Each structure stands twice: as structure tokens, then as C-alpha cells.
Amino acid sequence: MDLTPRTAPEAAAPSTRRRWVPLLVLGLVVAAGGVLVARFLTSAVDYYCNVDEIGERAGCEKGRSLRVQGTVEDGTIERTDGTTSFVISFNDEELPVRYEGEPGGIFEECIPVVVHGRIEDDGVLRGTRVEVKHSEEYVDENAERLDDAVDRSGAEQCSPPA
């Protein structure tokens, strides 16, 4: 009996055609995996500094591309001609930030942010991207919490980030 694969169109055509699709998908998967690993190694882990680590921790030097995390200080947000200026702090160290544009998300005072950018010679971080970091705590907006009200109303200092 002849068991060699048949080239009859109705038998062979659909199965060979279908087998190309998973191979193509696998190729794309390998390529996408490579891109993800590369992005991860170049940008996801490194250069992630808290304000108090500028100039202290390796990789957090002025003049290079950084991501800096800090809390937006109360009363420091100024908006002029499409530029947003504010001060971020972490462990009592402060850093002024200038960002061309309006940060999106839930950007406001007393909220932790991550700013991508470069610290110029004048000591100001020129932000190219502002990301608002929210905590893992979820609290009802209307919940009446005394400790919270004290922390948030009129106090000059923001409560420290969780």
C-alpha cells in the first residue's frame, strides 16, 4: 500500500496552507519575545531613582536619562504657557521639575509621580514624560476618615507616600 503523502489538491492543500500560519505566528512570537526582553533589559530595570538618590546611587547621575520618583510637593504646581513646573521630594530631598505640557492621569499635589527626563546643569529636571503612580490602597472617596482629613486639609506637608 502506498502511504506517501498525497499531492491531491483537496487533501494536501488545506493542511499545508494551515501549517504555515502557526509557523508564522511562532516566528512573530520569538521576535516579539526578543523585543520585550531587550526593552526590559534596557529600560525597565535601570535608571529608576528616588529623588534622594540623585548623585548618590550608581546610575542616578545628573545629565543622563533617568526616571525619578518622588511626591509632588503641596503648593508647588505652576502652569505657565503650556509648561508645568512643580517640585518632587523623597525622604526630604527636593527636586524641581519642568515639563512641557500637562501631565495626564490623576496628577495633583501630594501624589507620587515618576518623571522621565534629564537633570540639566541648573539642577532642574526637564521632564519628557510624567507618570502618576498610585498606591495599592483603595479608599472610598466619601469615607469620613479623621486621620485622613487631618493629613489632607490645610497641612503644608503631604503625608508620606505609602
Added chain:
Amino acid sequence: MSIPPDDTDITTAGTSSAATRLLGTLAVVGVAWLVAFGLLFSPADRDQRESVRIMYVHVPSAWLAYLAFIVTAGASALYLFRAAHSLVWDRLAGASAEVGVVFMGITLLTGMLWGRLSWGVFWTWDARLTTTAFLFVTYVGYLAVRRLGGTHQQRARRSAAVALLGVLEIPLVHFSVRLWRNLHQESTVARPDGDVKMDGLMLFSLVVGLVAFTLLYVWLVIHRQRALVLEDAAEDHGLEQALSDRRAEAALPGGR
């Protein structure tokens, strides 16, 4: 698997049974509850305000995607290490992985929408987001490996090996928020200190979401697993048809 001769019973009932119809009904009720609690009854968050509502679909779909890939790995191990090498386990693994990919895709999409609202950006290359995308891509690859052809047993062996490797990424994704500095917040519920940092009605809405997604997952996996039984049977039937055609040809004088 057998060839259905013309006189065999073939109903067109598809993959439903009384149990799946009940499960499906419960899943629809669960989804209705989730929409009601997620969009209407639950409160806005102090910092995130209304955007917190996306969490009730984002987090359960992520958890169920993890669970789906763990089930895939468990079923793959049962296939590989049991002497019977039963394709039942292989099809459960395949069905669960496919549903997991759907849920993980939903996690990524809803995460982007939530990220735009709360962080201000759709995407950022931080550890949680990147490892999640990698997990998604891995299981798309797993599904492609299942379709590379060969016999059912070859497919099962090959894909089981991929499944047992792929599941190792899950702890990496889950702990990525602790291992690396992240924009993504740390875990709220599955915390080492066991202290859930969420208000009551929000937590309840999240549990409703978890129940709804679990029902959807079970319902989808049962159907998909049965659909895979049908696919395998139809393929076997096609192969037996071709073999018997050739036997008939070979019996003829001058046949190839």
C-alpha cells in the same frame, strides 16, 4: 475514534449539556452583578476617583489568566507523567491556555485604559507590564506550537513541554512589583502581610468580579475542551477516510 457511517446518530447539539447551560446562566448573572457593582454601586476612589472601576475587570481577568496557565501546566504534567498519556489532559491543557490568552489579552487592554486614566500613559516599560506582555506572547506561542501538525500524541508531548516551561514565568510576573521598582502598584490583596488594603464595598465588587470571571472561565474551558474533542475526531475521521480510499486504490490492478 470512529468513522460515522451514514446510519449512525449524529445530532447537531454542539458542545452544550445541561451542566454547561446552568453554568452559562450563572456566568451571565455574575457578569450582570459585576457590571452593577463595578459601574454603579461601588464608590469612587479617593485618589483615582472613577477610574478605579476598571480594576474590577482588570484584576479578575489577570488572576484567572494565571489560573488558566497553571491549569494548563497541571494538565500537561498529568498527560506527560501518567502512563496512559491520555489526550483528555492534553485537550484540557489546550482549552485552558486558549481561554487564558483571551483573559490575558483583556488584562493588557483594560490595563492600558486604566493606565491612561490614572498614570497618564497607556504603556510604560516597567517590570510588571513587560513581564505580563511576555507571558501573553509565550502562550500565543504555545497555541501556535499546538497547531504545528503531527499526530495528536506528538502535539500533546510537544505542547506539554512548552506549558511546563511557560508556567515558570507566573511567579516572575506576580513578584515583579516587589523585585523591581515599578510604576505599577504593589499587590493589594495577595500580600505577604495578609492585610488587604481596600475598602469594603470595593473589595466586595472585586470578589463579584472574581466569581463572574471564574464562572466564565469554567464555562469557556468546558466548551473549548469539547470542541477540541470534535476537532480531533473530525481529523481522525478524515485520516481514516483517506486510508481506506488508498486501500481501495491499492487493491485495483495498476493502482499506485
Added chain:
Amino acid sequence: MEDAGFIIGSYVVTFGVIGAYAVAMLTRARRLARRVADEDKPWT
């Protein structure tokens, strides 16, 4: 609700994707079921 488009959109995306997946899967299964004997469908 502020940002209603994104928030409702995320629910629509979620259940739209699951619904589309379920419909595609069930339709295909129903078509296959016509070619397979009932003895191969242990759930019936």
C-alpha cells in the same frame, strides 16, 4: 461619571472580546458536531 468613555469602554472591551470568542468557538463546534458521531460526544 468622569472618563465614562474609558471606563465603560473597558467593560465593553472585556465582555465584547469574551463574547466574540465564545460565539466563534460555539459556531465552529456546532459545524464540527455535524461531522462527528454521537458516540464520540460523551457529554450528550
